[in-house]
Amino acid sequence: MLDDSRDGRGHRVVDAHTRALVEPSSDVIAASTSDPKEDLRLERARASFNSRELEVLLAGGKDNYKLRQRIASVMTTNEAFSKRGKYFDERDELYERTLRMYLALPSAVASMNEKEPIAVARIMRELIDEPGGLDLHLGMFIPTIQGQGDEEQRKYWIPKCVKLECVGTYAQTELGHGTYLRGLETTATYDEEREEFVVHSPTLTSTKWWPGGLGKTSTHAVVMARLFTKGVDHGVHPFVVQIRDNKTHEPLPGCTIGDIGNKMGYNAVDNGFLRFDHVRVQRRAMLMGHSKVERDGTYVPAPVAKVSYGTMVFIRSDIVMNAALYMKKAVTIAIRYNLVRRQSNADEVTGMECQVIDYQHSQRTLFPILAKAFAFHCTSDYMRRMYFEFQRDSREKKDFSALPELHATSSGLKAYCSWATKDAIEACRLTCGGHGYMNLAGFGTTLATYAPNVTYEGDNNVLCLQTARYLLKAHRKMLNGQPPVDALRYLDGASSRSALALGASLRDEKAILDAYAHRAWRLVTEASKVTGDLSPDEAMRVHMVQWIGAAKAHCAFVVMYNFVLAYDETRSRVSAETLNVLHRLVCLHGLCGMDDTMGEFLEDGHIDGEQAAEIRQEIFKLLSEIRPDAAALVDSFGLHDYFLNSALGAKDGDVYRRLYEEVQAAPFNRKHTPPGYTELLQPKLSRGNFGVSKL
Amino acid sequence: MLDDSRDGRGHRVVDAHTRALVEPSSDVIAASTSDPKEDLRLERARASFNSRELEVLLAGGKDNYKLRQRIASVMTTNEAFSKRGKYFDERDELYERTLRMYLALPSAVASMNEKEPIAVARIMRELIDEPGGLDLHLGMFIPTIQGQGDEEQRKYWIPKCVKLECVGTYAQTELGHGTYLRGLETTATYDEEREEFVVHSPTLTSTKWWPGGLGKTSTHAVVMARLFTKGVDHGVHPFVVQIRDNKTHEPLPGCTIGDIGNKMGYNAVDNGFLRFDHVRVQRRAMLMGHSKVERDGTYVPAPVAKVSYGTMVFIRSDIVMNAALYMKKAVTIAIRYNLVRRQSNADEVTGMECQVIDYQHSQRTLFPILAKAFAFHCTSDYMRRMYFEFQRDSREKKDFSALPELHATSSGLKAYCSWATKDAIEACRLTCGGHGYMNLAGFGTTLATYAPNVTYEGDNNVLCLQTARYLLKAHRKMLNGQPPVDALRYLDGASSRSALALGASLRDEKAILDAYAHRAWRLVTEASKVTGDLSPDEAMRVHMVQWIGAAKAHCAFVVMYNFVLAYDETRSRVSAETLNVLHRLVCLHGLCGMDDTMGEFLEDGHIDGEQAAEIRQEIFKLLSEIRPDAAALVDSFGLHDYFLNSALGAKDGDVYRRLYEEVQAAPFNRKHTPPGYTELLQPKLSRGNFGVSKL
Incomplete structure (x- = not known):
């Protein structure tokens, strides 16, 4: 059935007869196909305006525009930030890849020697485009200590956080309560005798659930717990609690910690769960920038409510x-x-098929989204x-x-x-x-x-x-x-009949x-x-x-x-x-x-x-x-290919070549046989080849 | 900072002082929490109708209802069908798990000894609820040979298919064309001299792309290709082509095959790509139930068009x-x-928080979907x-x-x-x-x-x-x-003013x-x-x-x-x-x-x-x-927990216990340290523990 002649290197040799037979039809087809790169080049050429002008405007001026360009070039030339093969990562690979990127940030930021390193880091995280195990450390743990700790607490914690001597998370949501914060059940009960809080998870539903970086990464957590002093419930307050041993990374006594498993996305993040069994922390574990508990258990509420x-x-x-x-x-x-x-159907004149954007439905779907992106940018x-x-x-x-x-x-x-x-x-x-x-x-x-x-x-x-x-x-x-x-002044006197559609x-x-x-x-x-x-x-x-x-x-x-x-x-x-x-x-x-x-x-x-x-x-x-x-x-949005990371959306339009080349690296393609082949499939399959030679 | 007293077995010992301190607050909280199992029991008790009656009706009568029950019980007691840990499967595990389930189907069906084994298999596949590497073999390869092959071809292929001596896929979609079938580019050119077709992929975009089971599982494929005889294009026709060596499972000469990598879902299926380099197949590789090519290259079109x-x-x-x-x-x-x-907020009388279904928005979202499920069932x-x-x-x-x-x-x-x-x-x-x-x-x-x-x-x-x-x-x-x-008679004489809202x-x-x-x-x-x-x-x-x-x-x-x-x-x-x-x-x-x-x-x-x-x-x-x-x-929908496979939706309502217990098996929880810990994280972290003892 099959012609299996090959040359010495295993390449297939097609005889002249076969080639002659097939060539004509190939030619017919080749003529009707298009070049996607050329398509995109022509599309750019027909624009009625200068996209660079708009790109600079959206970037917030020339300096910002250039800064973004420089940042992208720093990141795309640094192997630590590589996204190669990312779409085929299993969970542990994705976690590790992302952690590596985050850990490479400080030196990458420093290497740029910019006046505003925080802005640079922000853009770099945007380009990484993947939340990781350190996300809550940077985005919630540090800011909460900064915003809710007193000066002494900030001085104690922030340098340690910045040096990554500890990694923190923000443990608020529980198995039983999310958006409705007042329902949180974890308790922090003040023990005047020992001047300590006892942090405890009294019910199954009080288990902390979801905090990012909690599952495996963090050594510490800001724990939101109901504060009790002298038998009185003062509502939810923040406490800094060490949860893992820095040396062994094992949960400390009284802490039960783990990862909550795969989610629809966010799998570079180890969202976790956490239970406390009467864990004791010192009085000053409570972040006291606003409200306080004094040594004798006196509760001092925040001077201005809702300041946060x-x-x-x-x-x-x-x-x-x-x-x-x-x-x-x-x-x-x-x-x-x-x-x-x-x-x-091929166009009668050009012989080309139609670009799918010229189906009205594509435009009605995509252009309003394009406009909305601008509207949200302004908002x-x-x-x-x-x-x-x-x-x-x-x-x-x-x-x-x-x-x-x-x-x-x-x-x-x-x-x-x-x-x-x-x-x-x-x-x-x-x-x-x-x-x-x-x-x-x-x-x-x-x-x-x-x-x-x-x-x-x-x-x-x-x-x-x-x-x-x-x-x-x-x-x-x-x-x-x-x-x-x-x-809200606009709500006053809104007219009862629209002027729209009257004339222009x-x-x-x-x-x-x-x-x-x-x-x-x-x-x-x-x-x-x-x-x-x-x-x-x-x-x-x-x-x-x-x-x-x-x-x-x-x-x-x-x-x-x-x-x-x-x-x-x-x-x-x-x-x-x-x-x-x-x-x-x-x-x-x-x-x-x-x-x-x-x-x-x-x-x-x-x-x-x-x-x-x-x-x-x-x-x-x-x-x-x-x-x-x-x-x-x-x-004009100026989104870099590194950020887009899309075979369909790359700037040069070379869609099909990219798809074909990139799938070659899929882990399934390491072998010709599928997982479980020897045990499951091989015993069933006929040992001999067969085509249709008998028909 | 931490009380690390433990008993001999490593369990934590909480002293009486601490327990006494915390107990009161625990009691307060315990009183306000609810029992989800009891919630669901009460909800069932308040129904205005008999859900079993409706369940039997929807199942299509008592016999079908009982058959479904028996099938579910056969599957849940057979380890081959287990879904335990499935949500944490990486791709190869998911592929293999699903393949195992499909291969276990024949004996499971046989064990039930029912009059209609095909109906039983159908329900079983519904309960497995995961398309796998054999899906297209069962769902497209076999049916296409049955529907488009002639009698001799059916007799030759079907027994081999049923015994899984070969596994087939249905290779239609290409990199460049999907829904628009007439744009397919793969060619099958008839060589009268040798009485063979030459199957060829003339362009990059003609690469077959997407067929399920093609990536690693299949040995054969129905290939949809443009038929050329005597230089004339007869449009797209089906050809059975062997693509892998049955013994080694390696692609046959002239065939380039692989998996297209991870997708949003469907990852138990090895969707694949396939290129032909002048692959020769015998004349009878073409499925000839409708149109034919005779030995001399004469094309005989199907007697009734659109019969398929x-x-x-x-x-x-x-x-x-x-x-x-x-x-x-x-x-x-x-x-x-x-x-x-x-x-x-807790209700003033019961002390209970409100069931979220009693937020109007939940009802306005969920009940129309409930109704639509009935409507689609009828449709x-x-x-x-x-x-x-x-x-x-x-x-x-x-x-x-x-x-x-x-x-x-x-x-x-x-x-x-x-x-x-x-x-x-x-x-x-x-x-x-x-x-x-x-x-x-x-x-x-x-x-x-x-x-x-x-x-x-x-x-x-x-x-x-x-x-x-x-x-x-x-x-x-x-x-x-x-x-x-x-x-379409309804389109005639549709009234210009609705009678709705006038009275009842x-x-x-x-x-x-x-x-x-x-x-x-x-x-x-x-x-x-x-x-x-x-x-x-x-x-x-x-x-x-x-x-x-x-x-x-x-x-x-x-x-x-x-x-x-x-x-x-x-x-x-x-x-x-x-x-x-x-x-x-x-x-x-x-x-x-x-x-x-x-x-x-x-x-x-x-x-x-x-x-x-x-x-x-x-x-x-x-x-x-x-x-x-x-x-x-x-x-009344009668969906079995095995099918639902949801910690939130199980029949007994025991949501929080299920979530907590099931995440313990997440692969990330095998160790206390995250992937990359030793290389990436440990060198950064402080070696000593620290809490707030210095503050």
Whole structure:
């Protein structure tokens, strides 16, 4: 059946007869295939604007742009940061690879000799793009000691942390309680006689569960536990507890510790569990920057409550920034692949199949995500500014008045943006067909690692309730004639009929914004109406759906508002061509957001059916206008191939060669036989070859 | 800092002083915690109907119900089928575990001594719930030879296949082409002189890519290749080609084969790649049940084109059945966990925290999915019936007239149901908070393995286009006065104003169905209008979004129609209580489907704003009515713990104990140190312990 002639080196020799027979058909086929690299080159050439100009703007100026370039080149030339074969890593390999990267950070940062090493480290971690066993040490253990310890405690701990003499985690979540912090059950009971706390896990559900780096990496933990002194429960407080022996790395007596096993993603992190059996720590294990317990057991509460909310706002603005980043990542990969993937009947003139981006559905999926990435970018800029203003005012003028608004809006935006990004990553993947499902595409791991953003730092639905509660309170005040805070002034006097679609106004970004304002006003009003006199606790449970709806509508407004604002501010800073492209994106973002939830605009007649249809048509027009700039727009995000780590999304478009070459390294390809072959498969298979020679 | 007193066996000894100090607080906490097993017991007790009655109905009668019970008990007592530790498997372990299960099937089936062994094997594979390296051998290689081979070929191959003397795969998809079959590039060129085909991969993109079991398992493949005879391209045909040496398992000369590496899921399957370098096979390697090539190279086309469409319909009805199954799986896990998870301020009377299912958002998410699982169950029943009717008519009466409708509807339903299920699995996971992200919850692997359903067997968007094309054709005929086929008669005379919300009609399932009919009619009409005289190829590309919208609206109608029909048929077969519960589910399914896409009903005024608000309120009412039956309803799906394989969703509700016990087996927990400890971490860490003794 098979021609098995080979030359001396085992290469196959095809005789001239066979080659002659096959060549014609090969030629026919070769003519109809395309060159993906050339496709992408041509796409870049047709852009209506200079993508470098936009890239510099998004990077925050030329210096930042160059810094990013330099950082990427440092990392891609340092073997410690290599991502080669990463998509085939088993869990222990992934853990170790990531730990190695994190440990290589300090010297890599130092080697760059930059003025702001922390900013450099931040960008490097962004490029590593994988949370690891040291993540909570850097991101929570150190900051918590800094923020909640007193001066003496900071002086004692921080140098040890920086030198990695200890590795810490932040042990808050328990088997039984997550977002609802007041339900935590771990206790820290003060023993006046010995001047010690006894840290204890009284129930199965009080087992600490989830802390990153706890499973195997950490020697210490900030443990959030209910403080009891003199029989009184003072609520949850932070305690620094050593949990592993520094010499042997074994759990210390009274501590039961382990890893919680594989998760959908985050598998470079050893999320762990931890139980305490009456573990004694000294009085000063409690972080005493705010509240204190004195030697005799007297509890001294914090002078200003909620002082730590500022940090939460900062972390949430980080999540919004990350939302923009991962939206950019997913849409860069998807747009580049959609530009080179060809799939259709061959065109009669060119003989080429059609680029899949020219299927309307691809554009309707991908371009609004592209626009949203810009919108989120602007929103995270805004949050950061708000946060720094608040910090300045609270420090310099002891003015904390912005906190409620800041807290409410940042809660909602964290939810709104992380939901949208999680959905966008999956939507982008789906536009890439089967190949999007391979690890090498980059979507699977991106989605799996991004997904917990909607749950951690406060479950998104619960965060929406916090936003809604604030909105409803403000609404009630407005009904009573009190003026709203600046940020909510838009809720006042929202018009009852949209001006959109009357003439050219579908490209009037402010008219679009007005529609968002109206929708938010209406949904806040309705949520307020159904809530009536119910207690907030009761109301948020039984009217949760409408409360969440109101919060989302507010956030949609805030995002659109910031996009419009940033666009206005950009006017004087970029060329007319770039501004033109940005304007299309602002309008597309605004109109698609309406089209996707059109029922909310139609329900009270703010928009009528005719306008809805016009909006849809205008969206299709915008998609066609944006189409030639698709390649240049994702280029402007400036995402390095090292960060993207995607065979489908690399800058040169050489998709098929990359896929083919990279799979050769898959561990399954080390042998010709599968695992279990000798025991399971071989005994069944016929020993002789057979084809169809007998037929 | 630490009390390290231990008894002789290394157990920790806590002194009486410490115990006395801590006990009071433990008691306080213990009183406020709940018993999840008891929670679930109480939930079952409050059901308004007998869940066993419904379970038997869904299983298809008492005999089937009992058969399923017996099969589950055979599998759970056979070590070969064990899923213990599966969620911590690395890829080779998962591959081998799954291969072992598949190889254990024949004797397990035989041991049951049932009349219908194929049905038994089918249920067993469903319970294994993991596609493996033999999946395509059973699911595609054998069926293709059976369906497309001639009698002699079947006689030659099938016995070998059944005895596993060879393992086959189905090599269709290539690096460059998936859903668009006509673009496949692999060639099979007939050499009249030697009476052989030369199978060849002329380009990089012609590399076969994705076939399951190809990477390492298979010895043979059905290769889909473009047939050339006498220089003429006859399009894609199937060829059986041996690709590995049966003795050594090495690729045969001219074949380059390997595994394509890790994917988001499906990692028990060795999806592979395959290149041919002028590989010669005999003439009879071509499967000749339909078209043939004679010795002299004469091509004889198949007598009836599209005869194989029937099989596609069958496979798609399978996907719809699976959609129902995986929706049931996800919602069973989520509802059970939401019933035992408690999270809120403690109730003033009971001292208990609130079950998270009593947050309205959980109900609004989970109960519509519960209802949809029933709707899809009924829809797959209907498709199967349609398929068997067609088979009978085509065999007995040579009547193929039902095929176009069957094909169009099954395409759309495959897309509609698989999309909905993929989204539902993720939505269910999100209602389970952080724990839903652990592999032990069962969502991650379920989603990852379910996800490709929206891509394989035809990308969902492309399938929607096929449905739309059929609908638009029918619509054009109707405009010309020709009566539509039975299944589309509903598009005729759809009313312009919904009767819903006038009085009690919100519980009138037929009035709800009418609204679905109207929406479908409107969207088909609009898609038809924008399409105008464009060629279908052009139109489906540039008006793709509206075409897909029309197809989805049609499918939503068909699903609702089948649910209503099945409900009607059930009237005489179940008790009034059960019927009452089913009626709520039908209405909930109908109304939520409207609420989720309300813009489509509001746009032309079929529903007005007031009705929309009433529908929303009615949904909230229905949720409260269904709430007491939640536990019993998921019980009625009869999903065995072995199938669910979820610490959150097990029947007894013992969530926290399961999580804690099962993670102990995680491979990371074999040692106290993490991977890379000695080389990477130990050199950094301080050698001495330190707590806060100096502060």
